[in-house]
Amino acid sequence: MEHKILLVDDEEGIRKVLGISLSDSGYQVLSAENGEEAFRIFIKAKPSIVLTDIKMPGMDGVELLRKIKKESPDTEVIMITGHGDMDLAIQSLKSDAADFITKPINDEALEVALKRVKEKIALKRQLKEYTEDLERLVEEKTARLIEAERLAAVGQTVAGLAHAIKNITGGLTGGAFVLEKGIELNNEKYLHQGWEMVRNNLKKIKELALDLLAYSKERAPDYRLCDPNEPAREVASLMRLRCEKEGVSLDLRLEEGLPHVWLDPEGIHRCLLNLVANAIDACTDLSCTPGEGKICLRSRRPEGWAVEYQVEDNGCGMDEDTLQKVFQEFFSTKGSQGTGLGLMITKKIIEGHGGVIEVQSRKAKGTRFVIRLPEKNGAS
């Protein structure tokens, strides 16, 4: 490969002689008579090698070297020194000059210096190619791994899904049977029981479908600057009625005047809705017969975060074992009543915001979920 070389010397004679000699050796030669001119040419022509005199009026060789190295660290610079320029020569080596040769220039010494520089350039180029190759390889492998993981997740989902649907089908079959007996025997009890079973299972399948839809649908989050209390207020008004029906109190404690936050309001709405719905379930679970159910939805601005939401209940609570598993898909504490997708979706949304979700819980005391969103949206 033909190297472009920039020759810098204030003595015209040297430029001429060296120029001819370098051209003969197959270099494309550019020349300049001082540092300023050299740097201008350098910027335009980007030679791979620069051969410069150290002592020149105006910008000297060392200064030129530093400017070139700052601009293009891969350019190799060979210094030409006169007698008694040893200090400058050492200084230039410290500034990452490739080599130096002394005046009067010996052709052989120049040739050796140039050869070494060319080898260095070739090596660097090779290394760069390897690195880029490696980066590409890593990228490819990563993409393939992510794909494999996604497929595994889908496989898991199919098994879990089949189980959930089988459960509901069982309920519907049973419900239909009881209902039929009710009609057949004109039995009020069977009619009510059967109808209740059918209705409950219809509700279950509807919830499952909605959850799955939310999980599979790659809804691009719609991030914008908005009032972080807005989704919390929406969720509170949406759940108010259900809370009253279930005899649970819902306390909304939002810090007023919070600055706007970069978030996906629909996503956050869904997260808070999931958490409040879970809290209601925890407060009304008959198997742990808690006292009067209380839920509190809070917002505040803690140090270092844009906003924090808390959903706290005094319901059933969970033990350590359960806590470990709450964010897994198809894990549900609600038996056949839950799909096991809600918290997983919630976590996915919060992580999409670059935020964190944490849970604290004590059996028979209650549970608190905390969501924190970062100051600057860390979403990728």
Add this chain to the structure above:
Amino acid sequence: MAKKVLVVDDELDVRTFISTLLETNGYRPIVAMDGKEGLEAARQEKPSLIILDIMMPKESGINMYRALMTDPELKEIPVIMLSALSKKTFFHSQKILDEYKGEKIPEPAAYIEKPPEPDELLDAIQNSLQ
């Protein structure tokens, strides 16, 4: 007098379904929600047949089945296993447990995978009670 059949299942839907099936075919259902409750009911009521789920909170159906089969007073009661667990998995687990404990527990009268069809279950009930 109507024969008593004990239904042990943690799911309300299943209990309601099977109770109705039993009642409308001339049996008297008794229900329990887990293996522990089921075992107590079996001792107290001495049913003619037990329909037993496997995956239940507290005490599982597998343990309750083995407790029934090793109890001299209860081991003659026929048991129909009714579970979402596959038949193969259940019999495999029985084999392993037999080897591990060095005992030989007889097979249940029938094994039905959930969700059960009414006719299928009724056939099994009638066969076990003959």
